[in-house]
Amino acid sequence: MSKIKTHKGAAKRWKALANGLFQRRQTGLRHLNRKLSPNTRRAKHAPVVCTKGQKRHLDRLLPYSH
Numbered sequence: 001m002s003k004i005k006t007h008k009g010a011a012k013r014w015k016a017l018a019n020g021l022f023q024r025r026q027t028g029l030r031h032l033n034r035k036l037s038p039n040t041r042r043a044k045h046a047p048v049v050c051t052k053g054q055k056r057h058l059d060r061l062l063p064y065s066h
Contacts, residue, residue, distance in 0.1 A: 007061035014050070014058055016065035022050040022058050 014022040026044040033041055050058060058065075 010061040
């Protein structure tokens with residue numbers, strides 16, 4: 001049986017965790033941040049964990065991540 005290709009865009013953005021979920025960095029911190037409150041800016045430093053629906057999709061896109 002042939003190998004399954006990894007989706008390189010998803011591989012660069014998502015990292016597999018030990019519990020089987022995936023996490024990525026929060027978006028919206030590159031520029032135009034002056035209008036955001038300091039609390040909002042700080043909150044965007046926390047990583048984002050995938051939802052159940054995203055996990056199903058990511059398992060297909062990243063077959064060799066676990």
